[in-house]
Amino acid sequence: MSDLYPVIIVGGGPAGTAAAAQLGKFGIESEIIEEASKIGGVIYRGPLRNTATLPHLDDNLKRSMAALQTRYENQRANIKLKLNTRVLGPEGKSKLLLNNDEVLNTIDYQELILATGCHERSVPFAGWQLPGVMLMGGVQLQIKSGLVKPGNRMALVGTGPLLPLVACQLHKSGVEVVGVYEASQFSKLAREAVALLNKPKLTLSGLSMMGYLKKHNIPFHYGWGVVKAKGEQKLSQLVVAPYNEQWQADTQKSKTIDVDSVGVGYGFVARSQLAMLLGVEHSYSNVSGNVPELDKWQHSSVNNVYVAGDSSGLLGADAAICEGQIAALRIAQNRGKLTAQQATQQASKIIKKLDRIKRFRYGFDRFSTRQVGLMDLAEVDTIVCRCEQTTRGQIDIAIAQGVKDITSLKMRTRIGMGDCQGKTCSSYAIDRLHQAGCTENVGVIKPRFPLDPIPFAMLEEHV
Amino acid sequence: MKKFDIVIAGGGVIGAACAYFLSRDTDLKIALIDIKKPGNASRASAGGLWAIGESVGLGCGVIFFKTLSKLQSEANGKEIPVMRPHQLPDCFFEFALTSNDMYPALHQEMLERHGVDFKFERTGLKFIMYNEDDRIYADQITSGIPHLADQIRWLDAEQLKKEEPYITPDAIGAIDFICDHQVNPYRLVDAYTESARQNGVELVLNTEVTSVIREGSRVMGVETTSGTFQCNTLINAAGAWADELFHQATGYNMPVYPVKGQIVLSERMPKILNGCISTSDCYIAQKDNGEILIGSTTEEKGFDTTNTLDKITELSQGAMKCLPILKESNIKRCWAGLRPGTPDELPILGEVPGVEGYLNACGHFRTGILTSAITGQLITELVTGQPTSLDLTPFSVARFLEG
Numbered sequence: 001m002s003d004l005y006p007v008i009i010v011g012g013g014p015a016g017t018a019a020a021a022q023l024g025k026f027g028i029e030s031e032i033i034e035e036a037s038k039i040g041g042v043i044y045r046g047p048l049r050n051t052a053t054l055p056h057l058d059d060n061l062k063r064s065m066a067a068l069q070t071r072y073e074n075q076r077a078n079i080k081l082k083l084n085t086r087v088l089g090p091e092g093k094s095k096l097l098l099n100n101d102e103v104l105n106t107i108d109y110q111e112l113i114l115a116t117g118c119h120e121r122s123v124p125f126a127g128w129q130l131p132g133v134m135l136m137g138g139v140q141l142q143i144k145s146g147l148v149k150p151g152n153r154m155a156l157v158g159t160g161p162l163l164p165l166v167a168c169q170l171h172k173s174g175v176e177v178v179g180v181y182e183a184s185q186f187s188k189l190a191r192e193a194v195a196l197l198n199k200p201k202l203t204l205s206g207l208s209m210m211g212y213l214k215k216h217n218i219p220f221h222y223g224w225g226v227v228k229a230k231g232e233q234k235l236s237q238l239v240v241a242p243y244n245e246q247w248q249a250d251t252q253k254s255k256t257i258d259v260d261s262v263g264v265g266y267g268f269v270a271r272s273q274l275a276m277l278l279g280v281e282h283s284y285s286n287v288s289g290n291v292p293e294l295d296k297w298q299h300s301s302v303n304n305v306y307v308a309g310d311s312s313g314l315l316g317a318d319a320a321i322c323e324g325q326i327a328a329l330r331i332a333q334n335r336g337k338l339t340a341q342q343a344t345q346q347a348s349k350i351i352k353k354l355d356r357i358k359r360f361r362y363g364f365d366r367f368s369t370r371q372v373g374l375m376d377l378a379e380v381d382t383i384v385c386r387c388e389q390t391t392r393g394q395i396d397i398a399i400a401q402g403v404k405d406i407t408s409l410k411m412r413t414r415i416g417m418g419d420c421q422g423k424t425c426s427s428y429a430i431d432r433l434h435q436a437g438c439t440e441n442v443g444v445i446k447p448r449f450p451l452d453p454i455p456f457a458m459l460e461e462h463v
Numbered sequence: 464m465k466k467f468d469i470v471i472a473g474g475g476v477i478g479a480a481c482a483y484f485l486s487r488d489t490d491l492k493i494a495l496i497d498i499k500k501p502g503n504a505s506r507a508s509a510g511g512l513w514a515i516g517e518s519v520g521l522g523c524g525v526i527f528f529k530t531l532s533k534l535q536s537e538a539n540g541k542e543i544p545v546m547r548p549h550q551l552p553d554c555f556f557e558f559a560l561t562s563n564d565m566y567p568a569l570h571q572e573m574l575e576r577h578g579v580d581f582k583f584e585r586t587g588l589k590f591i592m593y594n595e596d597d598r599i600y601a602d603q604i605t606s607g608i609p610h611l612a613d614q615i616r617w618l619d620a621e622q623l624k625k626e627e628p629y630i631t632p633d634a635i636g637a638i639d640f641i642c643d644h645q646v647n648p649y650r651l652v653d654a655y656t657e658s659a660r661q662n663g664v665e666l667v668l669n670t671e672v673t674s675v676i677r678e679g680s681r682v683m684g685v686e687t688t689s690g691t692f693q694c695n696t697l698i699n700a701a702g703a704w705a706d707e708l709f710h711q712a713t714g715y716n717m718p719v720y721p722v723k724g725q726i727v728l729s730e731r732m733p734k735i736l737n738g739c740i741s742t743s744d745c746y747i748a749q750k751d752n753g754e755i756l757i758g759s760t761t762e763e764k765g766f767d768t769t770n771t772l773d774k775i776t777e778l779s780q781g782a783m784k785c786l787p788i789l790k791e792s793n794i795k796r797c798w799a800g801l802r803p804g805t806p807d808e809l810p811i812l813g814e815v816p817g818v819e820g821y822l823n824a825c826g827h828f829r830t831g832i833l834t835s836a837i838t839g840q841l842i843t844e845l846v847t848g849q850p851t852s853l854d855l856t857p858f859s860v861a862r863f864l865e866g
Contacts, residue, residue, distance in 0.1 A: 089770070090769060090770075091769075091770070091771060091772050092769055092771050093769065097772055104772065106772065401657065402657075402660060402666075404668070405668065405669065407499060408653070408668075411506075411649045411650070411652075411653045412653060414752070419730065419795060440669075441668070441669035443499075443669075448796045448797070448798055449770045449796070449797050449798065450794065450796070450797060453730060453793035453794060453795050454793060454794040455792075455793050455794075456729070456779055456782075456783055456789045456790050456791075456792055456793065456794060457790045457791075459775070459776045459779040459780060459783075459794075460780065460783060460790065
């Protein structure tokens with residue numbers, strides 16, 4: 001293969017930068033396309049401070065991020081950066097259309113590494129659209145910015161390891177955390193002890209976070225969760241209740257707490273829109289939504305298109321680094337920089353590390369598996385699709401009329417046809433179809449070109 | 464194995480219309496088999512019911528005929544006006560106008576009996592004139608269809624401004640085809656499908672027909688990814704993919720091929736258009752939810768459904784020229800659909816000489832949404848052995864078969 005084009009990497013988070021650094025080691029040029037004004041991804045994101053410091057991360061991850069940064073800096077000569085640039089989709093067969101600071105242009109590619117990360121899973125409940133109700137990633141971004149306090153009196157609801165972490169971060173930022181509500185039971189976490197021992201240090205740091213919460217009298221409730229949010233113009237009260245094993249709320253025992261802000265964290269969904277537009281085969285995963293089908297080299301069903309990091313399934317930053325490196329090794333092999341044996345040998349060490357992270361992670365995934373009770377939180381008139389104002393009631397009617405797949409549901413209710421292309425509502429819609437017994441060929445809300453709106457005026461002078 | 468009287472292969476607007484009319488008018492046992500393939504024209508469509516507009520080469524045909532005229536001009540080696548109306552034969556006018564007349568009643572009927580609404584809107588289709596060339600073109604159109612004079616209104620610049628205030632003040636006037644309207648295309652497909660389901664049609668979705676079962680010259684059924692379906696009659700409504708099924712059923716080939724059309728869609732806007740619009744660059748229709756749909760290209764690129772910046776730019780520029788307010792809006796989506804094209808632009812309907820148990824309902828090119836109703840009716844007439852309400856000779860596949 002000729003080395004005409006640099007390897008194009010979409011996304012400058014841990015996976016993308018690790019891939020670029022690894023490619024650079026073999027003298028292979030790459031170009032990172034990054035939507036933010038600097039690389040690093042959301043793990044670093046924070047607009048106006050020195051983001052090389054990561055007070056919100058545990059020590060291990062901090063070390064591996066620092067090592068990554070050094071590797072990246074060492075290879076800077078081989079890495080081109082296109083910042084403030086969003087990929088709008090494929091243009092013809094082997095180009096991407098870019099919006100670079102409000103100017104449209106295209107970029108050719110030979111090999112593509114998609115490291116587009118994830119976005120938050122939205123769970124509709126009564127009142128979820130009130131100002132003050134935020135998803136957990138949004139809460140974290142505000143803390144990381146160092147400029148915005150997400151609230152004065154806050155509660156956190158959801159599941160998984162982000163809950164104690166964000167609770168600690170909020171407390172350190174001076175927010176009064178009135179309660180943390182973990183939907184799953186503690187006994188369920190105890191069952192995952194073996195899995196958690198795959199990352200003993202991380203487990204310990206989790207325990208130390210729980211210790212921190214205890215020390216500062218921040219109540220942490222297992223088997224509790226949200227029922228509804230209340231308020232006139234903005235959030236003023238949150239109703240929480242004990243959840244059973246299926247996460248069905250026992251509203252007889254519900255409690256109403258006064259808060260001005262709440263963080264909601266039911267996990268993240270792979271950001272796979274671009275991969276889908278490129279024709280990459282995907283399959284549905286309960287944890288990460290639509291994830292690309294990949295071989296052990298992170299190579300997708302489309303020739304020369306690789307996917308790495310959270311966009312290939314939610315595993316976090318340290319796994320993303322491994323995956324970016326693995327994809328880079330394969331490309332180096334294809335470009336004749338490594339023999340097959342060398343590539344396999346170098347990859348096997350990384351794969352071993354990745355497997356350990358996965359075993360740890362899957363423990364938490366099992367603990368946090370969404371239960372059917374979550375589906376009951378949306379009331380008949382609760383809006384599920386914000387763009388098209390589709391309510392739960394409309395979805396129920398369509399399903400009662402025999403709709404069994406997401407495309408038909410979309411045609412019937414316009415769910416997912418708005419500007420956000422279903423990022424907010426499709427998780428609920430798919431869960432709802434599954435709940436109704438539709439398990440086969442449910443399909444996906446297919447992303448459409450362009451992934452972001454293009455102002456008509458941008459095409460006025462364009463020839 | 465399942466046994467049906469009728470198996471319809473293809474659940475786009477044509478297959479769904481056949482399912483609806485057959486289930487409404489007969490007691491036959493019907494299965495509708497569909498798999499959603501990229502480029503499915505029914506979902507990609509603009510939803511124009513432009514019976515006159517499409518018959519005289521406006522609407523979707525505008526870019527097609529512009530290209531055609533240019534090619535002819537180049538082939539002849541001399542300058543001829545780039546835009547010349549391209550009028551389809553009388554049999555097509557009749558086919559399109561008869562179908563068009565069916566929609567108001569069909570809309571009412573489906574709403575009342577089945578609770579589905581395909582958003583039929585009386586809009587008219589205005590051809591906007593910017594200059595003297597456009598006026599000559601409009602003159603040629605109207606003089607070509609003297610029998611439809613009562614369906615045409617001439618608007619001067621002032622009248623146009625009054626009726627469509629957002630259209631560029633540079634326009635010198637328009638002709639309005641008053642019987643041309645619009646529907647929401649995917650709601651139409653959904654309405655036919657849901658009504659057919661309520662009438663007892665078995666929907667076999669996400670299922671691909673893998674082969675046709677034959678005994679001699681008789682079609683016996685189909686093999687699919689969901690098992691075997693025996694039938695007395697197989698209806699080929701496979702859109703741009705119809706030739707493959709035809710070949711399996713008959714051993715012949717027919718010239719149905721994908722003709723790609725790219726479409727640009729704006730964000731929702733307040734109501735800025737009262738009617739549908741065609742210019743010599745593109746057509747523009749504001750849909751029931753406020754989005755403005757701009758179409759469409761005519762490209763022969765096989766089954767390719769990619770969007771390309773050059774074409775999107777051309778369409779957008781054509782639309783901004785006509786509707787400057789678009790410059791304040793965004794493109795929300797683009798897509799490409801694959802029209803089932805034929806060389807003479809006429810559909811391929813009905814029986815195949817020497818083949819039993821098989822009917823064509825394909826090759827609807829640019830006008831499947833518009834002509835789905837009459838197609839459903841004609842196919843029902845054929846299945847039940849009634850005389851057809853229109854002469855099907857010009858639409859027979861025999862015109863493409865040798866001998």
